[in-house]
Amino acid sequence: KSKWSQLTACPDGEKAWPKKYPFCGGVFQSPIDFHKDILQYDSNLLPLEFIGYNVPSTDHFTLTNNGHSVKMYLSPTMCIRNLPFEYTASQLHLHWGNRNKSEGSEHTVSGKHFAAELHVVHYNSEKYPDITAAMDKADGLAVLAVLLEIGPFNPSYEKIFRHFRNVKYKGEWLALYFPGFNIQELLPDRLDEYYRYEGSLTTPPCYPSVLWTVFRHPVKISQEQLLALETAMYCTESDDPEPLEMVDNFRNVQEFHERLVFISFRE
Numbered sequence: 001k002s003k004w005s006q007l008t009a010c011p012d013g014e015k016a017w018p019k020k021y022p023f024c025g026g027v028f029q030s031p032i033d034f035h036k037d038i039l040q041y042d043s044n045l046l047p048l049e050f051i052g053y054n055v056p057s058t059d060h061f062t063l064t065n066n067g068h069s070v071k072m073y074l075s076p077t078m079c080i081r082n083l084p085f086e087y088t089a090s091q092l093h094l095h096w097g098n099r100n101k102s103e104g105s106e107h108t109v110s111g112k113h114f115a116a117e118l119h120v121v122h123y124n125s126e127k128y129p130d131i132t133a134a135m136d137k138a139d140g141l142a143v144l145a146v147l148l149e150i151g152p153f154n155p156s157y158e159k160i161f162r163h164f165r166n167v168k169y170k171g172e173w174l175a176l177y178f179p180g181f182n183i184q185e186l187l188p189d190r191l192d193e194y195y196r197y198e199g200s201l202t203t204p205p206c207y208p209s210v211l212w213t214v215f216r217h218p219v220k221i222s223q224e225q226l227l228a229l230e231t232a233m234y235c236t237e238s239d240d241p242e243p244l245e246m247v248d249n250f251r252n253v254q255e256f257h258e259r260l261v262f263i264s265f266r267e
């Protein structure tokens with residue numbers, strides 16, 4: 001990141017994280033780079049099954065800017081099967097770059113960043129009562145990741161992006177009613193093709209508690225939708241005299257020694 005982007009971006013200081021959050025300097029850290037000599041095909045990796053992702057319009061979602069990402073709380077009726085346990089949805093959020101460098105994904109493939117990345121965070125509701133109890137347990141969380149790249153306008157993503165303009169500043173929140181919205185519209189078509197590995201939260205406290213599923217196929221959003229994401233959000237509060245743009249809110253890839261990433265597809 002250039003000096004300027006560091007100056008204008010949220011003070012991320014990921015190098016300083018381990019001092020305050022020891023797990024950030026520990027093992028099983030995410031994100032990572034997927035490259036061929038750490039990938040291993042696993043025929044037991046089944047397509048994920050989503051329950052309750054087609055949420056009724058009576059449900060509302062809370063969208064909030066927490067100063068380093070925009071997160072949307074999801075309905076607890078949403079869950080995933082076909083993982084070692086049943087995992088219940090908690091929230092979704094995104095990571096992105098900046099207007100001069102639209103390479104803000106967290107995971108990379110053969111060293112290549114994608115434009116942005118969507119994360120849908122779930123917790124193991126079979127073993128833990130809520131995400132707070134689950135988030136520091138080795139089998140506590142499951143995060144679905146979608147790599148985003150530039151292409152045609154994406155009406156499904158627009159259903160959430162158009163509200164981001166109303167939570168521009170840290171601390172702002174919005175209760176949203178979506179007339180019939182299937183969160184699965186945000187995922188790629190091939191739900192059977194994904195990377196799977198055990199990793200961590202990519203933000204402090206970086207607990208090594210995440211079963212990662214990164215879908216192989218990227219989803220396309222338009223240049224304009226991406227630019228709106230890269231320029232609309234601030235990590236500061238609305239009355240802050242020195243506004244800081246929320247850009248480059250992705251963690252750099254972590255060392256991945258003696259570990260394998262399992263893939264559900266044959267290359």
Ligand SMILES: NS(=O)(=O)c1c(F)c(F)c(S(=O)(=O)CCO)c(N[C@H]2CCc3ccccc32)c1F
Pocket residue numbers: 066068069071090091093119121131132135143200201202203204
């Ligand atoms: N990239 S990621 O998927 O690892 C990831 C984030 F990148 C991120 F920013 C957040 S957060 O909630 O916005 C801020 C930190 O809590 C979470 N939130 C998770 C972590 C802890 C927690 C507790 C309650 C609800 C959600 C979360 C997260 F899982």
Ligand SMILES: [Zn+2]
Pocket residue numbers: 093094095119202
């Ligand atoms: Zn994330």
